[in-house]
């Protein structure tokens with residue numbers, strides 16, 4: 001059975017009269033990369049801060065690496081690295097000095113880690129350049145390197161892709177994939193743009209106005225987004241029979257002579273089967289819903305917090 005690194009149950013958090021998280025239930029399994037998607041103000045940072053111990057729930061429970069008592073949680077949090085707005089990185093320091101500063105803050109004594117970290121995040125050759133003169137992508141890479149200094153099992157990243165150019169986005173994606181694969185680190189990465197995490201996340205958690213609205217794997221999301229077949233026919237019954245018997249697809253939308261298949265189906269093959277079965281088809285479209293549209297559709301249209 002998959003091991004849970006984080007389990008959040010019934011978490012509710014209120015700031016004044018504002019309920020920011022409402023009955024949140026999520027589990028993070030070891031070794032996965034979770035895309036944590038929500039619009040601005042949805043509650044992403046607040047949930048991340050409950051996991052890393054900066055905030056405490058009004059109601060509900062947090063379990064980390066199997067521990068849920070206060071002493072166990074303190075120890076479990078030593079296994080978590082967080083990347084949040086370049087905390088702990090000094091503008092006037094170069095990479096080496098920033099890494100040394102972070103090692104000192106965390107009581108880590110291992111000089112070999114300095115060069116290793118620089119190499120791990122691809123900042124060799126950056127020399128004495130000061131942090132303030134780094135590109136956004138370089139800043140994020142150093143922030144990730146520093147979060148990895150203590151060898152965490154779980155990495156929490158709060159909008160690390162925000163403000164990066166396309167090349168920077170690819171670099172961060174590749175770095176996180178590498179960290180996940182080489183060190184087996186479980187990753188939770190928040191973003192308000194779903195497509196930014198495509199090709200990185202193995203799973204998605206979607207949050208809207210403090211409520212979790214969807215938890216699904218990347219494969220499930222792709223299936224929902226990429227394969228929507230819309231066809232019109234004068235023999236709806238026969239098409240439904242073929243879909244059920246040949247493809248085991250029974251949940252389809254039927255509206256008069258229109259059929260919408262929302263599940264993965266080999267559309268070329270189906271077209272051929274319908275042709276051979278002499279089914280008359282007047283329209284046949286494979287529609288792609290973008291990932292972003294899917295999210296907007298799930299939250300009931302774009303809105304602002």
Ligand SMILES: Nc1ncnc2c1ncn2[C@@H]1O[C@H](COP(=O)(O)OP(=O)(O)OP(=O)(O)O)[C@@H](O)[C@H]1O
Pocket residue numbers: 015018020038039040041042043044045046047192305
């Ligand atoms: N310390 C606080 N006191 C009062 N309200 C807060 C506090 N922290 C967050 N909030 C409110 O809680 C809501 C959720 O904020 P949060 O930062 O968790 O959202 P987010 O999804 O991370 O958004 P963003 O993408 O803008 O960072 C917002 O309405 C915010 O104003």
